[in-house]
Amino acid sequence: MIRPGESLPHAGVAVFVTEVLDRDAKTLTAAARIPADHALVRDGRASSSLLVEAAAQAAALHGIASLEGDRPTPQGFLVALPRCAIRPAFLAADERFEVRVEHRRTDGPLWRWLFTAHQGDAQIGEGEFSVWSDA
C-alpha cells in the first residue's frame, strides 16, 4: 500500500496527494487536495494551476512504487509544462479532486507524463508535463 505522506520526498503542507486510488504499469490515479494552510492559498482558494503539483506528485508515487529493492526515494523536479488547460480558474482549498497520470516515455532523466484532473464529474484540468528525476 502506497502512503503518499510517507513515500513522497515532500512534507506537511507540500503534500497534495492524499490517497492512491488505482495504479497499473503506466498509470496512477490519486485523490488530492490543496491544503488550506499552503502559502499559495488566499481567502480559502488557490489557482487551479496548483493541480499540476498534484499531478507531479502522483507521477512521483508511480515511480516510487515501481522501484525495486531498497533504493532511496529519488528526487524529481517539474521542468516543463508543454500544455495544460484548466477550468475553473480557482479551486477551493481542502476540497477533494482526483488526478490521473499516464507515463508516456522516458528520455534519460526526463520523464514525460499526461494528466487529467476531475472534481466530481467535471474535468478541471488536463495536459502534459515533464519531470527531471535522478531515479
Place this chain on the structure above:
Amino acid sequence: MIDGAWEVGTGLRLTLGAQSDESWSGTFHIADAAVCAGHFPNAPIVPAIAVLSVVEAALAAWRDTSVTAWSGVRFRAPLAPGDTCSVELTARPEGTIWFDLCRGDKAVATGRLTTAHDATDTEQPQ
C-alpha cells in the same frame, strides 16, 4: 493589495514596474521560506507552481483576467528564499501572452498562456 504591489502568497510579493497595452513588467521577491514549506525538508526549493501563481497574479493585475491554458512552459532554474526575479508579460498578435522570468540575467521560466474571456472567472484574491 497595495498600489502596484500584490501578495501572491505568504512571503511572495509581486511589484509593478511598468505596463502598456502590449506588455507588463515587474519584479517578485521571495521574502521567506513559507512557499517552500515541505518542498523539500532540509533542501527548500520554491515549487514550480509558485512561478505559475506569480505569472497569474501579474496577468490579473494587468488585464483583470485569468489563465485558461499554459503552453510551452519551461522551468529553467530553481528559486530559493531570498531570490528576486523580474517578470515580463508580452501580448503577441496571435492572441497568446508570452512570459519570461529572470533572476539577474539568468532565465528562470518562460512560456505562453491563454486567457479567459468570461468575466465571471476573473476574480483574483487581493
